[in-house]
Amino acid sequence: MFNELLDKVEGADIWMIASLSIFLAFFIGVTIYVVYVKKDHIQKMKNLPLDQEANLERSAI
Amino acid sequence: MQKEQFNYDNRIVKKFAIATVLWGIVGMLVGVIIATQLFLPQANFTEYLTFGRIRPLHTNAVIFAFVGNAIFMGVYHSLQRLLKTRMFSDALSNIHFWGWQLIIVAAAITLPLGLSTSKEYAELEWPIDILIALIWVVFGWNMFGTIFKRREKHLYVAIWFYIATFVTVAVLHIVNSFAVPAGLFKSYSLYAGVQDALVQWWYGHNAVAFFLTTPFLGLMYYYMPKMANRPIYSYKLSILHFWSLIFLYIWAGPHHLLYSSLPDWAQSVGVAFSIMLIAPSWGGMLNGLLTLRGAWDKVRDDVLLKFMVVGITCYGMATFEGPTLSLKNVNKIAHFTDWIVAHVHVGALGWNGFLVFAMLYYIIPKIWNTRLYSKKAANSHFWIATLGMILYVIPMYVSGWTQGQMWKAFTADGFLQYSNFLDTTTRILPMHMMRALGGLLYLTGAILMAWNLIKTAKGGAFIANEGAEAYPLDKANLHKSGGHWHGVIERRPVRMLIFSLIVILIGTLIEFVPMFLVQSNVKTIESVRPYTPLEIEGRDVYIKEGCNSCHSQLVRPFRSETLRYGDYSKSGEFVYDHPFLWGSKRTGPDLSRGGDKTSKSYKTADWHFNHMYDPRSTSPGSIMPPYTWLFEKTINTDKLSSKISALRSVGVPYPEGYEDGALDLLEEQAKQIAEDIRSKGYDIASEEGGPTLEDMEIVALIAYLQKLGSDIHPTETAQK
Numbered sequence: 001m002f003n004e005l006l007d008k009v010e011g012a013d014i015w016m017i018a019s020l021s022i023f024l025a026f027f028i029g030v031t032i033y034v035v036y037v038k039k040d041h042i043q044k045m046k047n048l049p050l051d052q053e054a055n056l057e058r059s060a061i
Numbered sequence: 062m063q064k065e066q067f068n069y070d071n072r073i074v075k076k077f078a079i080a081t082v083l084w085g086i087v088g089m090l091v092g093v094i095i096a097t098q099l100f101l102p103q104a105n106f107t108e109y110l111t112f113g114r115i116r117p118l119h120t121n122a123v124i125f126a127f128v129g130n131a132i133f134m135g136v137y138h139s140l141q142r143l144l145k146t147r148m149f150s151d152a153l154s155n156i157h158f159w160g161w162q163l164i165i166v167a168a169a170i171t172l173p174l175g176l177s178t179s180k181e182y183a184e185l186e187w188p189i190d191i192l193i194a195l196i197w198v199v200f201g202w203n204m205f206g207t208i209f210k211r212r213e214k215h216l217y218v219a220i221w222f223y224i225a226t227f228v229t230v231a232v233l234h235i236v237n238s239f240a241v242p243a244g245l246f247k248s249y250s251l252y253a254g255v256q257d258a259l260v261q262w263w264y265g266h267n268a269v270a271f272f273l274t275t276p277f278l279g280l281m282y283y284y285m286p287k288m289a290n291r292p293i294y295s296y297k298l299s300i301l302h303f304w305s306l307i308f309l310y311i312w313a314g315p316h317h318l319l320y321s322s323l324p325d326w327a328q329s330v331g332v333a334f335s336i337m338l339i340a341p342s343w344g345g346m347l348n349g350l351l352t353l354r355g356a357w358d359k360v361r362d363d364v365l366l367k368f369m370v371v372g373i374t375c376y377g378m379a380t381f382e383g384p385t386l387s388l389k390n391v392n393k394i395a396h397f398t399d400w401i402v403a404h405v406h407v408g409a410l411g412w413n414g415f416l417v418f419a420m421l422y423y424i425i426p427k428i429w430n431t432r433l434y435s436k437k438a439a440n441s442h443f444w445i446a447t448l449g450m451i452l453y454v455i456p457m458y459v460s461g462w463t464q465g466q467m468w469k470a471f472t473a474d475g476f477l478q479y480s481n482f483l484d485t486t487t488r489i490l491p492m493h494m495m496r497a498l499g500g501l502l503y504l505t506g507a508i509l510m511a512w513n514l515i516k517t518a519k520g521g522a523f524i525a526n527e528g529a530e531a532y533p534l535d536k537a538n539l540h541k542s543g544g545h546w547h548g549v550i551e552r553r554p555v556r557m558l559i560f561s562l563i564v565i566l567i568g569t570l571i572e573f574v575p576m577f578l579v580q581s582n583v584k585t586i587e588s589v590r591p592y593t594p595l596e597i598e599g600r601d602v603y604i605k606e607g608c609n610s611c612h613s614q615l616v617r618p619f620r621s622e623t624l625r626y627g628d629y630s631k632s633g634e635f636v637y638d639h640p641f642l643w644g645s646k647r648t649g650p651d652l653s654r655g656g657d658k659t660s661k662s663y664k665t666a667d668w669h670f671n672h673m674y675d676p677r678s679t680s681p682g683s684i685m686p687p688y689t690w691l692f693e694k695t696i697n698t699d700k701l702s703s704k705i706s707a708l709r710s711v712g713v714p715y716p717e718g719y720e721d722g723a724l725d726l727l728e729e730q731a732k733q734i735a736e737d738i739r740s741k742g743y744d745i746a747s748e749e750g751g752p753t754l755e756d757m758e759i760v761a762l763i764a765y766l767q768k769l770g771s772d773i774h775p776t777e778t779a780q781k
Contacts, residue, residue, distance in 0.1 A: 015326065015330070015571055015575065018571065019312070019330065019334075019567075019568070019571050022567055023308055023309070023337075026304065026308060026564070027304075027305060027308075030300065030301055030304045030305075030547070031301065033300070033547040034297045034300055034301050037297065037547070037548075041548070042296045042297060044215070045215060045217060045218070045296050046292040046293060046296045047292050048143060048213070048215065048217040049139075049142075049143060049217060049219075049282075049283050049286045049287055049292075050286055050287070050290070050291075050292060
């Protein structure tokens, strides 16, 4: 069905393939990063919203 | 290194919180009113409060006033704490707050007055659009200023979502709002027909994505861990789904235009990316829900978590349904029906509403340094709102499915089973009544919350400046080279902004460039002519009254539609349509073949005359309000010249000097229509000093309605 649609517009296949390739390349790049990123960095980032209160002293000014 | 003392600005959070509650109640109230109008036409009080005019008021109030203020409340509250610093500038915070409220008030005044561009969720006219752009820049300036003076090296994932929101909304708003003014509150879109449709739904869909989704995901990533007192389930997943989400979302707009005259390739791209979107969307939902793994028992006692869990679950349901609706075989049933209304309300009432309620219940006691006044009332709110949502959504699904099926039903002999559109309207009225009741319950819950929050605030002491301390940022090491490429983006807000911008521009450009540059994408039709002066005025009445809120102008290539309305729509028909008026909902029938005499939906001038004065005289059971004021007002031709000149500058080929004879042409055509109506034995006695029939606005509107589709079969139309 897709071939039938694409045949109607000249050059449409290039856009389709280009868009998919760009997305895949970017997605693979981010995936590789996520796989190899250091655990302690992830741990630190994860705790960012939570650890702040340990450093803070609440007081009304 | 010594810790630095500083304090957080809670005043701005308080202001946005109050505005959220206030505008939320207003937006929901208008929602209940328009829901009532759909089964009780008598509820259309005066010309200023008809469904066509206040439906945009409801959508704008809920999206930009209720949800918008809630986003800013959450961002100003969380950003300061995540970056361990006060907002960059109190002055900018206040300009942002008051500027945004001014925009809302301007919308609340102009929309009932009928000053509208007709483009969905972008109805506000150009002076307000400029103000929105300026205030948005103030917000961005303040946010980036705060990021630059931060005491925390890394930008938590919530802030990435805020940055992507800021940059994308700016691009969407500016590109979609390009128009040429023809007066202080009148403009014509730069784009025409199918191109305007593509730009509008690129905007419309991504308003959902980058105003109703990405900021809320950011807020979820901050408030879910805070409320559950545990870190987010997977930070890695948050990185992956952030980039995938913003990359994919921007492409999906064309799924709003399936089976339209948008080229097939663009529709297919829209569908493909919509289906892919399910992955990052569910990545976000699962990340939110799994944060509670091993702590689900907390949900039983904690009303905040109840709101969060149901809200995030609604996000999951809506984002599963979205890709499903973008499948062509599902879309052909659902499009133009109440199914879409159900879909958006799962998102708006469930995802946005419930997250906002949870944030308010969390933030208000914190900044007033107290406890929530009544947990019991908050619990009641949760159940009332849930029940209201169910009562809203289920009838709308039933209604949408019923109408979609009835439109397509054939008899054994191959004729339309429900050839009178009204049969499908009257069938779903009980569903509309239940929906209004659901909306009323949801509103009641919000009022209960307002009472609870006021009591909470009264019982506490507001902390305007909340003291805090943190180590200063080691600026020497901040931009130290090395580390992973993504780590470098994470620490550099400007790079984050540029990367986000590139990511969203890829999809935008690949869809827009061929659409605007390749001639074959918009095929012209020789017999299609620009609007006459009277038709221009009539079209503007159509826009002013918001007729496109209930009537489409797009016949899809199905036998059930061509039999009911006439020829299916072609892109060449719309080349002079600035803006396009295809609509997104068929509360009433399609109007695009109303002027084609070969079509079954053709209507005579006297039919329109009677129908607009009293819809039920020609269409028993109709829920359309009467438009009697069109019979009292004279066609306003003051701006005719500037309108023609503005339309010419956006590409409509009116010859030079056309303005000079325009008024004569207008009067001549109006006279013909008035004579036609009189020849059928109808007229209307004008009040003393009032206009005669040929000068009335109704005649301009009839001229426009009879122009629709008349160019397709010009010979047959002229002969009859």
